[in-house]
Amino acid sequence: MKVLIIEDEDLVRKALEFRLKKDGYDITTCRDGREGIVAIHAEKFDLVLTDLMLPYNNGLEVVAKLKEVQKTTPIIVLSNIGLENVVLDAFNLGADDYMTKPFSPKELSVRVKRLLNK
Amino acid sequence: MSSVLAQPNEASASVVSFIEKELEATDLLIKICIVLIILFIVLFISFFITLMVARTTHRHRDHYEKSLKEKYELLLTGIIFNDEDDLETEEFLESKKRVISHFKKHYLHLRKNRAYLREHILLLHKNFAGTAADVLRKLYIELKLDKEAIRELNSPDWGIQANAVKELAQLGITAAAKKIKRRTQHENHTLRIEAQVASIILETKDRFSFLGKDKNVLTEWHQLNLSQVIDKLDAEDIPQFKQWFSSTNDSVVQFCIKMTLQFDQFESTNDLINLLKHPSQLVVGEAAKVLGEFGATDADVALLNVYRDAENWVKIRILNALGKCGTHEIIPFLQQQLLQNDIDIAFEAGKALRLFGNEGIDTLKANLSSPLYGVSNICQHLLDERI
Numbered sequence: 001m002k003v004l005i006i007e008d009e010d011l012v013r014k015a016l017e018f019r020l021k022k023d024g025y026d027i028t029t030c031r032d033g034r035e036g037i038v039a040i041h042a043e044k045f046d047l048v049l050t051d052l053m054l055p056y057n058n059g060l061e062v063v064a065k066l067k068e069v070q071k072t073t074p075i076i077v078l079s080n081i082g083l084e085n086v087v088l089d090a091f092n093l094g095a096d097d098y099m100t101k102p103f104s105p106k107e108l109s110v111r112v113k114r115l116l117n118k
Numbered sequence: 119m120s121s122v123l124a125q126p127n128e129a130s131a132s133v134v135s136f137i138e139k140e141l142e143a144t145d146l147l148i149k150i151c152i153v154l155i156i157l158f159i160v161l162f163i164s165f166f167i168t169l170m171v172a173r174t175t176h177r178h179r180d181h182y183e184k185s186l187k188e189k190y191e192l193l194l195t196g197i198i199f200n201d202e203d204d205l206e207t208e209e210f211l212e213s214k215k216r217v218i219s220h221f222k223k224h225y226l227h228l229r230k231n232r233a234y235l236r237e238h239i240l241l242l243h244k245n246f247a248g249t250a251a252d253v254l255r256k257l258y259i260e261l262k263l264d265k266e267a268i269r270e271l272n273s274p275d276w277g278i279q280a281n282a283v284k285e286l287a288q289l290g291i292t293a294a295a296k297k298i299k300r301r302t303q304h305e306n307h308t309l310r311i312e313a314q315v316a317s318i319i320l321e322t323k324d325r326f327s328f329l330g331k332d333k334n335v336l337t338e339w340h341q342l343n344l345s346q347v348i349d350k351l352d353a354e355d356i357p358q359f360k361q362w363f364s365s366t367n368d369s370v371v372q373f374c375i376k377m378t379l380q381f382d383q384f385e386s387t388n389d390l391i392n393l394l395k396h397p398s399q400l401v402v403g404e405a406a407k408v409l410g411e412f413g414a415t416d417a418d419v420a421l422l423n424v425y426r427d428a429e430n431w432v433k434i435r436i437l438n439a440l441g442k443c444g445t446h447e448i449i450p451f452l453q454q455q456l457l458q459n460d461i462d463i464a465f466e467a468g469k470a471l472r473l474f475g476n477e478g479i480d481t482l483k484a485n486l487s488s489p490l491y492g493v494s495n496i497c498q499h500l501l502d503e504r505i
Contacts, residue, residue: 011191011238012245018195104248105199 001116002043005029006036006050006062007078016049019105020112033057037065045073047116049108052079052086060093067094074115078103186231190238193221197257198242198250218260226261236263240285255289264291271297276306283309287316295320302328311340315347325355329362329370336369344373345380360386368398375404379411387414394420403432410439418444422451434466441470446477453481461492468496 003025007013010031017027028043030036034056040048048066052059059077066075074096079086082100090098097111144152197214225231236258243254258264270282271294283301286294298320301313314332318325336344348356359374360383375393378386391414393405402424409417421436421444428436437455440448452474455467471478482497499505 009241009245010187011194011241014191015195015199015242015246019199022199101245102243102247102251103245105246105250106248 001046002026002028003112004036004039004043004045004048006031006033006039006048006054006059008032008051008054012051015105016108019109020049023109023112025112031055033059033062036062040066040069044070047112048073048075049112050075050077052077052081052090060089063090063093063095074118076108076111076115183234186225186234187238189221189225190235193217194238194242194254194257198246198253218257222261232261232263232266235261236267236285239263240288243288258289259291264289264293267291268294268297271301276304276309280306280309280312283312283316287312287319290320292320292322295322299328303331303333307334307337307340310334311343314340315343318344318347318351326357326362329374330365332367332370335367336373341369341373341376345377348377349380356381358386359383360389363389363393368396368400371396371398371401372404375401375408379408384412387412387416390414391417391420394424399429399432402428403435406432406435406439410435410442413443415443415445418448422448430460430462433463437463437466437470441466441473444470444474446474449474449477449481452478453485456481456485456496457488457490457493459491461496464493465496468500472500 001024003020005013005016005020005027007016007029008031013029013031017029021027028039028045030039033050033054036048036050036054037057039045040062048062050059050062054062057065059079063075063077066073075094076097076099077090077095078099078101079090080101087098096115099108099111197217226235239254239258243251243258246254264286267282267285268291270278271286273279273282279301283294283298286298295317298313298316301309302317304310304313314328317328359377359381362370362374363386365371365374371393375390377383378390387409390405390409390412393401394409394417396402396405406421406424409421418440421440425433425436437452440452444452449471452467452471456464456471458464458467468482471481474481479501482501486494486497486501488494488497
């Protein structure tokens with residue numbers, strides 16, 4: 001299963017990569033929204049995990065682009081912002097899940113698994 | 119052997135004597151030019167050497183930091199993302215102990231390296247919750263990084279102190295609570311906010327005692343920071359905010375009024391009504407807003423009493439509140455305000471009338487053809503069902 005992680009914070013990206021690799025997924029990482037959109041155009045992923053606040057293109061733009069290019073690929077948005085309107089915007093654009101930081105890595109694993117099994 | 123060694127000395131002596139001879143033979147101006155040229159060449163060479171040394175040092179430091187970062191990443195991700203079920207196994211604990219002692223021995227003796235690790239732990243702790251956060255906290259304490267942060271609370275630099283306070287609060291180091299509490303009245307604004315936020319997180323009792331002592335203005339930003347951290351507390355830790363309504367600091371009273379709304383403390387309604395007599399318009403405006411949100415029907419008379427002498431922005435808040443909590447008896451008053459020359463007040467009065475159902479709507483309809491400036495437009499806008 002191929003998972004794309006888009007996160008600008010090096011350490012968090014590596015931590016997520018480590019965790020999901022441990023769960024047996026094939027991981028590709030990008031450090032900003034622009035790189036993420038290029039990756040989405042270049043390759044088919046089974047799941048995308050994106051931060052919301054990203055350089056160049058933000059997480060919402062990534063969600064919109066993903067749903068345009070790979071309609072069926074589920075996407076989880078990770079964010080520090082738990083504001084109702086931001087969460088709703090993400091879901092309206094097609095996000096399949098939304099997790100507010102700090103989140104439990106174990107919970108993330110379960111949510112990834114659940115979306116991939118759907 | 120001695121003749122071989124003498125050769126370079128002889129050569130340099132002949133160069134120097136050649137230069138001396140040449141200088142003696144030339145004019146003063148030319149001599150000065152030559153000296154200047156030599157001086158610039160020497161300066162240029164020394165500048166070039168300094169630049170090269172700085173570049174090399176910088177590159178070396180970057181390389182070292184990069185490798186250190188990679189090692190820290192390995193340490194942290196390896197420790198926190200091990201299967202949570204394995205965390206207590208003997209094998210895991212043993213390997214963890216080995217890794218930590220290796221790090222202590224080879225990297226953590228340098229203050230700079232410890233600071234870097236603290237930064238990493240803090241960043242991960244902000245992003246991850248659950249077992250991962252617990253493991254990070256334990257590691258932080260095990261490496262005695264908390265002691266270092268506590269020591270930094272004594273730094274003469276308030277920036278270092280503020281960062282240490284933030285870090286200790288984030289990692290829940292309750293041992294630092296007393297020291298941090300002493301900084302809740304600090305003259306530096308940033309340090310004061312951090313210390314107050316940390317006190318709310320770390321203190322077990324009297325976590326809000328700073329509210330009774332703070333003589334400084336709580337800015338909007340300050341209030342936002344406090345409210346965010348209060349929001350995360352357990353319900354039983356939320357105090358009755360009306361106990362600070364008698365504070366002499368108007369911004370503290372304003373903040374506490376906001377908190378009564380945030381935590382639906384309806385039992386404070388009578389105290390809020392009393393606050394309408396407060397000398398500060400800031401407090402009156404905030405109290406009026408919250409009374410409206412609470413739908414406090416008992417407040418309409420008190421709201422009307424303070425209306426006349428209130429500042430315009432407070433009048434608007436009172437009208438808004440009357441729309442939400444007023445009885446039908448105030449419709450004539452609202453109509454009167456609708457016909458004021460002030461557009462903002464007329465608009466707010468119209469909005470309040472709209473909330474009174476048919477009776478309010480009839481009043482708006484009756485004023486549709488009012489010759490007064492703006493009134494008919496306001497009524498038309500408020501009656502427009504598309505909006």
